[in-house]
Amino acid sequence: MKTSDTLYDLAIIGAGINGAGIARDAAGRGLSVAIIDSGDVGGATSSSSTKLIHGGLRYLEYYAFGLVRKALAEREVLLDMAPHITWPQAFVLPYAAGMRPEWMLRLGTLLYDNLARRDVVPGSQRIDLRQERAGRALNPDYRSGFRYWDGWVDDARLVVDNLKDAAARGATVLPRTPVQRAERSGGHWRLLLGNGSTVTAKRLINAAGPWAEDVARRVMGVNDAPPLRLVQGSHIVTRRVHLGKDAFMLQQPDGRIIFVIPYERDYSLIGTTEADIAQPGDAAVSDAEVSYLLAAANRYLARPLTQDDVVHKYVGVRPLVLEDGKAQKETTRDYRLVEHPGLDAMTIVGGKITTYRVLAEDVLARILPGSKRWTSTAPLPGGAIARGKGENGQVAFKRWLEHLQAEQADYDPKLIERLARTIGAPTADLLRAGLGRNLGGVFEAELEYFRSEEWATSSEDVLRRRTKLGLHLDAAAQAEVARWFGETPRETSGEMADVHAGHRFARPGAA
Known part of the structure; x- marks a missing residue:
């Protein structure tokens, strides 16, 4: 990959839920965005949560009424x-x-x-x-x-859907691309990437989650990010x-x-x-x-x-x-936005999956004041389903799914529901085009969709994050998925052990 001549308005380090939400919001407000992660999108904390959209009932004991109120209001928006x-x-x-x-x-x-x-x-x-x-x-x-x-909520898919929408609005998404160093040059940020290329941006957001403090100090060269x-x-x-x-x-x-x-x-x-x-x-x-x-x-x-x-x-x-x-x-689960004075840069500290969209709005209010908030009423790509008068998203989705199952009566209704509960609205086009070869419970058309539309490059990306099929497919089917991605038997063995036995944390931010 060669050095890009593009000067982005915004570069984001970290493609977890906070970075993905910021990328989507910023792209929708007309900013040019590049979001970069050394691992898979949503590959760390954002795919390893308890998978709840909640206000935090237990936080009431600590009088965190503001945080709980904000999260409860957002619960309705995300649903x-x-x-x-x-x-x-x-x-x-x-x-x-x-x-x-x-x-x-x-x-x-x-x-x-x-x-x-x-x-x-x-x-x-x-x-x-x-x-x-x-x-x-x-x-x-x-x-x-x-x-x-x-x-x-399916936490990993929430990240993917935010990034799909960001990309559709012009954002550049660069997973598996470590940021080795970020330096100021000519009033802009110049990010040196592990593949030898560079990204140049007017402003930098550090959304590296658990690695945010390390990225601020080691990659960005700033020392004012609060300890985590x-x-x-x-x-x-x-x-x-x-x-x-x-x-x-x-x-x-x-x-x-x-x-x-x-x-x-x-x-x-x-x-x-x-x-x-x-x-x-x-x-x-x-x-x-x-x-x-x-x-x-x-x-x-x-x-x-x-x-x-x-x-x-x-x-x-x-x-x-x-x-x-x-x-x-x-300890508070709320977030903090830390601006680095004079550097057109910000570090995101803390936060929870329920309030990621509000966090993104707060970031955009600082870097693009006066711009219009828009994400609360814009469905994510998989949820972009026509609604009847007075229907909320949950009611509309159930009606749409029942109609799709009736329309595609040649397919098992459970299969249609599984696909719809994974990619949502694009399921209709996938079924109409045909799913291709069955690899033992997962179909070739699904794998191609995850690879071409969702940045998947390995069986683990699909079996553990894009879907949870690693819990359902037998060893032979999982091996078929691995072979489809061109993995060797040794790689397959290691990855499938990781899917079933649990996984340690790989570094998703700058490496």
Whole structure:
């Protein structure tokens, strides 16, 4: 790749959810944008979350009303603009003797209901677990609780969809391209890339997530980025413990809460832990964390889980703003925008997936004041489905999907739903053109779409991030996907072990 003659308005280091959201918003306001990452898009924290769009019910205990209100309002926006990869998710919160009293739980859920307007998500209610289907999965000692609502999101696909829209609006997306150095030259930023090329931009955004502090110091040469508190959150995927669609929010004796969420039809997702680490590369799911999560779930479950029930595990790193004197669970999940004076540069610190779009709006308000906000009413590409009068995105998507299944009656309705819940609106064109050879549960046309439209270059990109088929396809099918991407048997073995056994963090920012 040769040095580009383009002078971009904006260069972004880090193609996680914050960088992707900024790229989309900026491109939609007419700025020329280049977004660069040394790994896959959404390849780190942004594909390793608990996959919730939520205000953070537990943050109310720390009086973070502003953060919760902002996140709850955004929950409604995301459920509307990305209905193909999101949906409202009910949570059952059992009352446990000796922990938070029932009056506190009810007060918290009522406050949660009313901090922001709700159009898509229902309100909370007190429930008798002995009369509820969800309660049959729990130890009968738990008799009462509360049902409240939040949202679920495919986090990796949220990144991809934001970048697809950014690219459609003219942004240049450069995954797997390390930034070795960023330097000021002639009043502009000149980024020296690992492939020998350069990118020149008027302004630079450091959105490298857990690597933001390192990128600011080592790559950009600035020393005023605030220190980060790196907290790893481990998750396990187990056999399905749920008897219905409700997730569980489970209180623990140490004051923490654990989510147990229906996942990928056949499984349950359990998370998360919180443990300080020194460097992002140190993140790894420990045996102690797996044991903790199993014990946390088993404290409530009627049929306890064992180590043999764990089919997958993964770890994400949250880059929290360092706040002296505060414990992990008290440290804010809000973001901070740090401008580097006189350098036309900014570092993004902290944040959560639910508020990424608001973060992007705040960034654009600083670098392009007076420009019009637009993303809250613009569906992401997969959610760009015609809506009837008064329909929100969730209702429109369900109607569209039912129509597509009826129109394409030669295809298995479950296959159509899987594709629609992955790429959304483009599913219709993919089906009409034909899916090609079946490689054992995944089709050649899908793989070509991920490669040509979504920057996928390996079986891991597809099986772990663009889809979660690594949990469903047998070894022979996964090997077929690897061969389709031209991987050697040795590479295939290593990657598939990574998909099933859990993964350490690869560096996604500048290398």
